[in-house]
Amino acid sequence: MVGAGYVGLTTASCLAQLGHSVIGVDVDATKVDHLNSGVIPIVEDGLESITRQMLDAKRLVFQLGYSDSIKSAEFIFLCVPTPQDEDGSADLTYIREAVTSLLPFLASGSIIVNKSTVPVGSTLVVEEIVRREDIFVVSNPEFLREGSAVHDFLHPDRIVVGSSDRRAAQRVADLYQSLNARVIICDPASAETIKYAANAFLATKLSFANAIAALCEHVGANIDDVIEGIGQDKRIGNQFLKPGPGWGGSCFPKDTRALVKIAESAGYDFELLRGVIDFNEIQFDRIVDKVRKAVGGTLTGKNIAVLGLTFKAHTNDLRDSPALRIVEHLQLQGATINAYDPTVTNPLAQVNICKTPIETCDMTDAILIATEWPEFVSLNPSEIGKVVRSKNMIDARNILDADLWRAAGFTYQGVGR
Ligand code: NAD
Numbered sequence: 001m002v003g004a005g006y007v008g009l010t011t012a013s014c015l016a017q018l019g020h021s022v023i024g025v026d027v028d029a030t031k032v033d034h035l036n037s038g039v040i041p042i043v044e045d046g047l048e049s050i051t052r053q054m055l056d057a058k059r060l061v062f063q064l065g066y067s068d069s070i071k072s073a074e075f076i077f078l079c080v081p082t083p084q085d086e087d088g089s090a091d092l093t094y095i096r097e098a099v100t101s102l103l104p105f106l107a108s109g110s111i112i113v114n115k116s117t118v119p120v121g122s123t124l125v126v127e128e129i130v131r132r133e134d135i136f137v138v139s140n141p142e143f144l145r146e147g148s149a150v151h152d153f154l155h156p157d158r159i160v161v162g163s164s165d166r167r168a169a170q171r172v173a174d175l176y177q178s179l180n181a182r183v184i185i186c187d188p189a190s191a192e193t194i195k196y197a198a199n200a201f202l203a204t205k206l207s208f209a210n211a212i213a214a215l216c217e218h219v220g221a222n223i224d225d226v227i228e229g230i231g232q233d234k235r236i237g238n239q240f241l242k243p244g245p246g247w248g249g250s251c252f253p254k255d256t257r258a259l260v261k262i263a264e265s266a267g268y269d270f271e272l273l274r275g276v277i278d279f280n281e282i283q284f285d286r287i288v289d290k291v292r293k294a295v296g297g298t299l300t301g302k303n304i305a306v307l308g309l310t311f312k313a314h315t316n317d318l319r320d321s322p323a324l325r326i327v328e329h330l331q332l333q334g335a336t337i338n339a340y341d342p343t344v345t346n347p348l349a350q351v352n353i354c355k356t357p358i359e360t361c362d363m364t365d366a367i368l369i370a371t372e373w374p375e376f377v378s379l380n381p382s383e384i385g386k387v388v389r390s391k392n393m394i395d396a397r398n399i400l401d402a403d404l405w406r407a408a409g410f411t412y413q414g415v416g417r
Contacts, residue, residue: 001025001077002098004035004062006042006149006250006317007115007142008079012062013047014153016054018178023069024062035062043316043343046150070105075175077113077140078126088257089265090119099129108134111168115142117195117255119262123162123188136168139188141195146249147314158182162191196262199255200273205240206247207276210283213243213416223416224398243415245326245370245396246283249311250319253277284322287368287396288329290413294392295365300334303389305364307357307379308371308397309341309348316343323370326396327351338364342373358387366392372399381408 001012004026012024026032034041038052054060063069070076080094095116102112112126112135126137139162144152159181163169166185173183184194213223223243231238247253256277263270295302311321318324327337331350338352340360347353354360357376361367361384369376377399385391391410393400395417402412 001079002102003079003081003094003116004028004031005079005081006044006146007144008077009035009040009042009051010044010047010144010149010153011077011079011115011142012060013051013054014150015175016057016060017050017154018176020059020175022054022060023073024060025064025066025070026062027065029064032062032064043314044146044149045314050150066101066105068105070102071107073107073110075111075113075172076102076106077115079115079142082116082118082254082258084254084257087261089261090117090254090258092118092122092125095122095126096129099126103130106130106132106135111136111138111171113138113140113172115140117141117199117251117258118192119258120189120192120196120266122192136163136165137188138163138165138168138172139191140172141191143195143198146317147312154179156181158184160184160186160191160194162186162188162194164188196255196259199252200259200276202240203247203252203256203280204273204276206242206244207279207283209241209243210246210286210415211279214286216416221416223414226416243398244372245287245322245415246280248320248322248325250317253280253320284325284329287326287394287415288333290394290396291330291335291366291368291392292333294394294411294413295390298334299330302335302365303363304330304335304337305357305361305367305388306330306337306339306351307341307360307367307369307376308373309339309344310371313371313373318344321371324348326368326370338362341371342375358383362387363389365390366394369393369395369397369399372397376400381405381410385409 001008001024004024012022016022040048040051080098082090085091123137123139141160159176161169161172169185216223227241230236231241260270260273292299309323338354338360340354340357385408393405393410393412395414398414405412
């Protein structure tokens with residue numbers, strides 16, 4: 001397993017649990033040391049205990065860098081980052097580096113399995129670096145959700161395997177046999193497209209929910225009821241149809257932009273997706289407007305309590321978090337920020353990180369719920385009301401009981417409620 005981050009670590013530990021022997025290779029010495037002592041750097045339900053069990057069972061070991069031990073591997077999974085380049089396209093530097101480092105250690109007949117999210121055509125890029133007929137390259141995109149990564153690995157909706165060699169594809173599919181999942185075997189370009197299309201569709205669905213929420217505010221409808229009403233239609237479904245502060249995280253922003261670029265390079269203007277990306281920026285502004293409106297029209301000199309910083313609950317991942325985007329906008333307009341997140345203790349630029357929600361709300365002019373951590377649902381409005389300077393609640397995740405907060409004297413604004 002090359003790269004022991006969110007995807008690589010989850011895949012390494014779970015494949016070991018399925019009975020395979022796994023070596024996790026990473027270039028980060030501190031991470032490798034921590035992992036070998038069973039300390040994992042990410043918050044993922046169940047991952048630490050599986051990792052420890054597998055280390056104890058000696059089916060899993062982590063190593064720093066590349067060595068002869070890789071020669072025993074039948075499958076080499078690439079799980080390295082594919083960040084956004086300056087022009088929005090996916091940057092393949094880490095993929096190229098990892099594959100180049102692997103070259104002296106590839107055993108004949110082994111399969112390089114690409115789990116990183118890569119532009120269409122990247123299987124060929126890897127094949128061109130390897131240039132060996134006895135090594136196969138297979139695309140096997142990853143669909144796990146942070147916050148439920150272990151569950152998603154063990155109960156996948158589908159396994160996608162893309163290869164021009166049917167036998168190599170089947171060997172990869174067989175690794176997952178005991179999961180009894182639906183397997184889709186296709187060509188590499190289709191597998192690579194499936195991953196981007198899935199993320200683009202999910203981002204579109206979220207933006208659609210945000211647009212309908214905005215419409216609800218204009219026409220006096222309630223988004224909770226509207227979503228229940230449309231979500232019952234099986235053709236639509238009720239998942240991923242929740243309004244919020246705008247989507248973010250380590251995947252959607254970079255993957256949607258990369259897909260626009262992939263389309264552009266292939267001569268297709270993906271206007272629909274460009275619209276979805278632009279609309280998401282507007283959503284951040286809409287939340288900032290709600291806060292500004294609550295505090296009387298200007299944010300200058302106002303102190304705002306932000307509850308939640310991670311891009312979603314049950315993870316400690318801050319990459320491209322909507323909460324951070326909104327904090328940045330609030331600061332630019334002159335606000336100072338107190339913030340609390342159950343997983344964030346390290347300092348953040350110009351943000352006063354607090355230890356509890358009540359400390360965060362002390363002497364603030366408005367409270368913004370930016371991440372849907374369950375502990376915020378049970379906040380006590382009377383207690384919070386005693387410490388704030390003004391009773392303004394902006395619930396960008398629609399998780400609070402609006403009536404309860406209003407009854408305690410707060411002005412309450414949700415999204416489309
Ligand atoms: P990550 O940043 O959490 O982990 C990447 C790891 O790769 C790091 O530990 C880093 O030290 C290591 N690394 C970098 N260069 C290396 C090299 N040359 N050799 C060995 N290790 C190296 O990234 P991630 O979130 O796991 O994402 C990995 C890929 O999976 C990306 O393409 C991403 O788009 C995709 N993906 C991510 C998710 C997710 O939810 N995070 C879901 C599906 C797909």
